[in-house]
Amino acid sequence: MTALPSSDARVVVLGGGLVGTLAAAALAPSVREVLILEHDSALPDTPSPRARLPQAAHAHMLWAGGADAMEELLPGVTGDWLAVGAHRIPIPNGMVSFSAAGWFRRSWADTHYLIGASRNLIDWAVRERVLRLPNVRVQTGTKVCGLEGDAAHVLGVAVRDTQGERRLIAADLVVDATGRNSKSTQWLRDIGGPQIRETVVDAGVRYASRKYWAPQGTETGWPVIHIPADPGQGEPGIVATIISIENGQWHVSLSGTRGAEPCADEDLYEEFARRARHPLVAEFLARAEPAGEVSVFSRTANRRRHFEQARLPDGFIAVGDAATSLNPVYGHGMSAAALGAVALREQARRTPVLAPGFASKAQHAIARPAAAAWMLAVGQDRFYPGAIGRRPTPADRLVARYVHRLNHAAIGNALVVRKLTDVMAMRRPAHVLAHPGVLLAAALGPSTPQLDGPALTPKEREVLARPPLRTLGAAPANPAK
Ligand SMILES: Cc1cc2nc3c(=O)[nH]c(=O)nc-3n(C[C@H](O)[C@H](O)[C@H](O)COP(=O)(O)OP(=O)(O)OC[C@H]3O[C@@H](n4cnc5c(N)ncnc54)[C@H](O)[C@@H]3O)c2cc1C
Incomplete structure (x- = not known):
């Protein structure tokens, strides 16, 4: 789609994090100027x-x-990530995953990927490119403390600088x-908004x-090791994940829902990993040196x-x-936010940013990918013990049973693997899982038997054959290396 001539609008973006910079990239082609205000004293x-x-x-x-x-x-940002050590990990085969229905095979066509990199690296490459755009500027050391305007129009923001000086910055958006x-x-209520x-x-x-x-x-060519929780068990859920990142490191995240929360104690870290539904992550960690604190x-x-529902x-x-x-x-x-930023760019191409109603249309467009990710998350989280929020309804239980059935079929059905990863990778909306072919495959189940253990390559198995560097309960080795 060709862009409309850029409008004379001045946009002020609050926050210079990943999404603030992506929003700036989305709007820059359609407006005169984008100013990003960031509380951090420097980026x-x-x-x-x-x-x-x-x-x-x-x-x-x-x-x-x-x-x-x-x-x-x-364009080019993926190359920037990879040039400084990020990994492009093929999906589904670059993931060793133990779903509630069993171990996933790794013998399918690779249809997707994920980027293995630290968050600092992802943000840095995006920021570098955005701040090179001729009409984007960032002002750091600036804390936004309110909106200016009224219930009909926001006209700018109130900020405080590092000296505590308060001033107003005008904006069209x-x-x-x-x-x-x-x-x-709260800021919207303060100006009489909804x-x-x-x-x-x-x-x-x-x-x-x-x-x-x-x-x-x-250090390279390593799969994501992922042991998800099973919300269907009625017990707190523990998740353990290893992702390869830059600098020859693994980034490990363990998590637990209410009643199974991990602590910051380094001596207990790998013990906690062992409490996941399978100890594979703990087994790998026992053969790796920590590179920092918990x-x-x-x-x-x-x-x-x-x-999007408010006036x-x-x-x-x-x-x-x-x-x-x-x-x-x-x-x-x-991912949901990045898809929202693309939707924002498309809206700004269709409707001038200064036109009445632009914000409302843009907010609706942004909400769509976010709603898709929301459904995937709350569809599982509602089932954990002590979860705050509405209790699961019969419809929620039906969907959860269907998702379990899909995971079961995915043990040995290429179509189901493809559709599940389409949704997981946020390349397709969840309704592709209701396609008649997928419903039929879910009803028939897998055409191959369950694996009795993780589908590891010889290289991955060789690591597990190495002697562990620590036994459980022992203090971790000196992280300095
Ligand atoms: C533990 C954890 C793990 C995660 N893992 C993943 C993952 O695996 N994959 C994934 O896709 N997402 C993951 N996320 C989610 C991801 O981190 C967020 O979706 C993402 O950071 C949102 O970016 P943002 O720019 O909206 O907010 P942020 O990254 O929080 O940035 C907000 C920015 O606004 C600035 N700011 C705040 N208040 C003000 C103010 N008053 N004035 C000026 N500036 C201000 C802040 O300094 C900051 O720079 C994870 C989140 C957490 C907490």
């Missing part, structure tokens, strides 16, 4: 940690749908990308993550702020976690 020009990105200490899967969307917004702690529902309805489903997930040095010979994170509730003032939209934050174990936050 690093290398793939290094920053103060207000605590989740970067945790493993981040970037699924193909999200990576494709970022590539569409910023304000884009809230301040993440899961966004205050914009009450935003919120839905929360909180399985009480706590994350504990640590980097390890990949054992010799596993970080924990607990603000993981699924929280949807339904901006929003013109000149305001919310994107990314500020609108929909998801339980991270499904790995969809970045």
Whole structure:
């Protein structure tokens, strides 16, 4: 689609995180100027940690749908990731996964991929490209503390700089990308705007993550090792995942729902990994050296702020976690937001940003991919003991049984594997799972028997044959290396 001549609009994006920069990339071709306001005092020009990105200490899967969307917004960004050590991991065969129905085979056509990289690296490459756009600027050390305007129009924001000075910044469009702690529902009320309805489903997930040095010979070509929880068991769920990232490291995230939360104690870390439904992750970790400390994170509730249902003032939209934050174990936050950014770009191509009603249309478009990821997450999280939010309905139970049946069929059915990974990779909406061919395959079940253990290659098995570096309960080896 050809872009309309760019409008004279000035956009102010609140938050210079991943989604703020993607929103800037989405809008830059259609407007005069984009100014990103970021609370952090600086944004690093290398793939290094920053103060207000605590989740970067945790493993981040970037699924193909999200990576494709970022590539569409910023052609070349995938090459930037790979050039500095990120891995392009083929899916489904580059994943060793133990679903509730059994071990997945790894002998299918690779139809998707995911990017194995630290969150710092993913954000850095995106940021570098966005900040090179001629009409995008970032102002760091700037804390946004409210909206300016009224119930009909947002006209700008109030900010405080590092000296505590308060001032106003005018904007034709304000884009809230301040993440899961966004205050914009309150800010909208402060200017007489609408009450935003919120839905929360909180399985009480706590994350504990640590980097390890990949054992010799596993630095490249290593699969994701993923032991998901089974929400159908009526017990707290534990998830254990290893992802290869840059610098010859594995990023490991363990998590547990309410009643099975991991702690930050390094001595207990690998013991906790052993409590997952299969000890495979723990077995690999016992053969790897830790490369850092354990970080924990607990603000993981699924929280949807339904901006798209409200009568929003013109000149305001919310994107990314500020609108929909998801339980991270499904790995969809970045991808849903990137797809939302593509939808925002398309809307800005169709409707001038200054036109009345642009914000409302854009908010609807952004909500679609987020809603798809939301359904996948809450469809499982509602079943964990003590989950906060609406209880599962008979319809929820029926869908959960169908998903289990699909996982069962995926043990030995190429079509079902393909469709499940289409949805998991966020390249297709979930309704492809209701296609008649998929329904039939689910009814027939797998055409091959269950595997009695993980489908490992000789190289992967050889690592397990090495003597463990630690026995359980022993203090971890010196992380300095
Ligand atoms: C433990 C964990 C693991 C995760 N794993 C995955 C995964 O595997 N795959 C995946 O796709 N997603 C994952 N996610 C989700 C992903 O991290 C989020 O979806 C993503 O960070 C959202 O980006 P954002 O830009 O909306 O928010 P953020 O990344 O939180 O950025 C918000 C930005 O706004 C700035 N800001 C905040 N308030 C203000 C203010 N008042 N003024 C100015 N600036 C402000 C902050 O400094 C920050 O830079 C995970 C999340 C967590 C917590």
